[in-house]
Amino acid sequence: MPNPSLDIGLNVTGRRVLIIGGSRPARRVIARYCAAGAVLYLAADTYEVPNPLVRAVAWPHSPSAWRDLVSAVDLVVAVDLPAHDDPLLVAACAEKAVWLTREAAAPVSRPGHVTLVGGGPGDGDLLTVAALTALRGADIVYYDRLGPHDRLDEWARGAELVNVGKHPGHHAVPQAEIEQLLVTSARAGLTVVRLKGGDPFVFGRGGEEMAACRAAGVPVTVISGVTSAIAVPALAGIPVTHREVSRMFTVLSGHVPLSEEELAHLVGLGGTIVVLMGVGTLPHLTSGLARHGMRTDMPIAIIERGFSEQQRTTVADIETVVKVAGEVGARSPAVLVIGEVVRLAQRDDAAAVEVLANAATLSGQR
Numbered sequence: 001m002p003n004p005s006l007d008i009g010l011n012v013t014g015r016r017v018l019i020i021g022g023s024r025p026a027r028r029v030i031a032r033y034c035a036a037g038a039v040l041y042l043a044a045d046t047y048e049v050p051n052p053l054v055r056a057v058a059w060p061h062s063p064s065a066w067r068d069l070v071s072a073v074d075l076v077v078a079v080d081l082p083a084h085d086d087p088l089l090v091a092a093c094a095e096k097a098v099w100l101t102r103e104a105a106a107p108v109s110r111p112g113h114v115t116l117v118g119g120g121p122g123d124g125d126l127l128t129v130a131a132l133t134a135l136r137g138a139d140i141v142y143y144d145r146l147g148p149h150d151r152l153d154e155w156a157r158g159a160e161l162v163n164v165g166k167h168p169g170h171h172a173v174p175q176a177e178i179e180q181l182l183v184t185s186a187r188a189g190l191t192v193v194r195l196k197g198g199d200p201f202v203f204g205r206g207g208e209e210m211a212a213c214r215a216a217g218v219p220v221t222v223i224s225g226v227t228s229a230i231a232v233p234a235l236a237g238i239p240v241t242h243r244e245v246s247r248m249f250t251v252l253s254g255h256v257p258l259s260e261e262e263l264a265h266l267v268g269l270g271g272t273i274v275v276l277m278g279v280g281t282l283p284h285l286t287s288g289l290a291r292h293g294m295r296t297d298m299p300i301a302i303i304e305r306g307f308s309e310q311q312r313t314t315v316a317d318i319e320t321v322v323k324v325a326g327e328v329g330a331r332s333p334a335v336l337v338i339g340e341v342v343r344l345a346q347r348d349d350a351a352a353v354e355v356l357a358n359a360a361t362l363s364g365q366r
Helices: 027-035 063-070 086-096 129-136 175-187 206-215 228-235 260-269 282-291 321-328 340-346 349-365
Strands: 016-020 039-043 054-057 075-078 099-102 113-118 140-143 160-163 191-196 220-223 249-253 272-276 299-304 312-317 334-338
Touching (some): 016 027, 027 039, 063 086, 075 086, 086 099, 113 129, 113 206, 129 220, 191 206, 228 272, 228 299, 249 260, 282 321, 282 334, 299 321, 299 340, 312 321, 312 340
Parallel strands (some): 113 191, 113 220, 140 160
Antiparallel strands (some): 272 334
């Protein structure tokens, strides 16, 4: 049964709300009603009361005790109620005209579980249904700056939110410590979500976190996310593949300069090259590609801050892009796209058709 205080707009600020059930099964409900400003009472068993704002009350053991208890509050939320007490609570609420609603209990099994969630390139609308489901069931969420997090209070109501954000050259929480936090939280019986930008397995160190959980015997699930390697170019009007122009694309990290062998292989492969985290190594990349035979007029796009209000696309070519990037002050986070498909970024539909036809002809001559 849905929670009326959340689903139909009931204002519980300052209202006396009685939650029935163990503190651990009711922990998410308690957190939500606390956040909504309710005055909370918890009728629980031997579990410890988990929040200093919650007042513990004795568990009723007779019809009259149930009536006395519910008559003192405005709303009763049943979370974890023994079957033999259920009719007593229903009868008491009916007699005293107190609204009764029911909420699902949170899991209490041990050990807990970790879900690595791909949050996409930053736009909350690109979260998958599976990602939202995982967030709604979380007890604790570890997130960083590249994943969507502005609406976490809405998506993961009642969960503890922990920022383990990383910035270029600075890790607020070292990777090894993040992995230990995931394991420790799961072993404490919590349902853990690690919210990451893009896809967890595309330069997201998700593989390391999965390995750490498995090594500790902690169950782990991976939910794929929309990767910026495809989504950000698409938003800028650049398809990473196109029939007769580019039948493949290569995604690489520009965090560390490529070797001469890697540069030569890239040129030899052809197709579209997508570089994540590549602004800092752009001079090395472009000079190396030209040195190994890439045309100096090959177009390249720098797409900064994808899916934000400050998104900007700068188009140049291999020969001029370093100078242009310096002039416009290009900075991370950015996605680089190298290939004939980039020419579509600045064309209308009619011109794009002509560009693609010409590119296809050139491709066939090489």
